[in-house]
Amino acid sequence: MRTVLVALAAITAIAIIPDVAQADAYEIKEGKLERPTGYREWVYVGTPVTPNDMNDGKAAFPEHHNVYIDPKSWKHWKKTGEFREGTILIKELVSVGSKAAVSGNGYFQGEFIGLEATIKSKKHFPDEPGNWGYYSFSTPDHKKLTPTATAFPTESCNSCHAAAAADDFVFTQYYPVLRGGKATGKDAVGGTSDSLTAGK
Numbered sequence: 001m002r003t004v005l006v007a008l009a010a011i012t013a014i015a016i017i018p019d020v021a022q023a024d025a026y027e028i029k030e031g032k033l034e035r036p037t038g039y040r041e042w043v044y045v046g047t048p049v050t051p052n053d054m055n056d057g058k059a060a061f062p063e064h065h066n067v068y069i070d071p072k073s074w075k076h077w078k079k080t081g082e083f084r085e086g087t088i089l090i091k092e093l094v095s096v097g098s099k100a101a102v103s104g105n106g107y108f109q110g111e112f113i114g115l116e117a118t119i120k121s122k123k124h125f126p127d128e129p130g131n132w133g134y135y136s137f138s139t140p141d142h143k144k145l146t147p148t149a150t151a152f153p154t155e156s157c158n159s160c161h162a163a164a165a166a167d168d169f170v171f172t173q174y175y176p177v178l179r180g181g182k183a184t185g186k187d188a189v190g191g192t193s194d195s196l197t198a199g200k
Contacts, residue, residue, distance in 0.1 A: 024086045025070035026117070028124055032148040033117065033135050039090040042068040046175040051096055051107050064109050066092040067175065074181070081183030083120050083168050085131075091116040093138065114138035115145050118157075120168075125151070129158045130169040 025042075027034045045067050052062045069077070073087040097110025115137040119125075125133045134157040135149040161169040172178040181188030 024088075025072070026088050026119060028119075028121075029148075032150055033119070033133075034148055035115070035137050035145060036088065036090060036117065039068050039070075042070050042090070043074040043177070044068050045089075045177040047094075047109075048171075048174045049096065049107055053107075063096060063113060064094040064107070066094060068092075069178075077178065078181045078184060078188035083170060085120065085122055087120040089118050089170070091118075093142075113142040117149070118170075128154055129162055132158065132161070132169045134158075 025039075026036050047064050047066050049064045050059045050061055052059045055062070068090045070088050073084055076082070076084040076087075092112060093114030093116065095110035095113050096107050098108045099105060101108055117135045117137075119133050119135075120131055121133065122131045125131045133151040135151055137145045137147075137149045139146060158169070161171070165171045166173040167178075167182070170178070172182070180190075187193050
């Protein structure tokens with residue numbers, strides 16, 4: 001009887017504990033996004049880079065962009081192929097460092113120089129295209145991060161994303177993890193298929 005009571009108590013305790021994993025991975029107060037933490041524990045989706053060397057010294061985004069998606073949204077993406085309400089993507093900006101390594105010449109990552117985020121939320125961005133908002137926590141000199149950020153004006157980001165992004169304002173065409181994981185269920189985790197092109 002004691003064993004049954006202990007088991008019931010444990011089940012009851014689990015039932016009333018809030019599911020932390022179900023909470024949004026960000027917090028917006030009075031229109032300002034608090035800088036997310038722990039995002040390096042999220043799902044890494046890729047690192048595009050458009051270096052100055054290949055753009056006549058005038059690349060709009062010459063640094064590496066390490067991009068992560070929150071686990072809850074990744075779970076939804078691999079199940080449905082859609083970005084859920086509350087999706088957040090974090091972009092760490094990293095300078096181009098060395099251009100030579102023992103493996104050969106290339107573009108290798110240098111120092112962290114910024115942090116950005118994009119969030120899909122009808123609650124917070126009811127009038128924005130696709131309900132996406134865009135933020136930057138980088139100071140102008142790219143030496144520090146601000147504790148909060150205000151969303152950019154629509155014209156700063158949305159027009160480019162609307163015109164060129166492959167999926168719902170997100171440039172999934174540059175992220176093989178997102179392409180391969182789109183609505184592929186368990187195959188999205190990697191290693192479950194013999195085909196390198198599975199999920200594309």
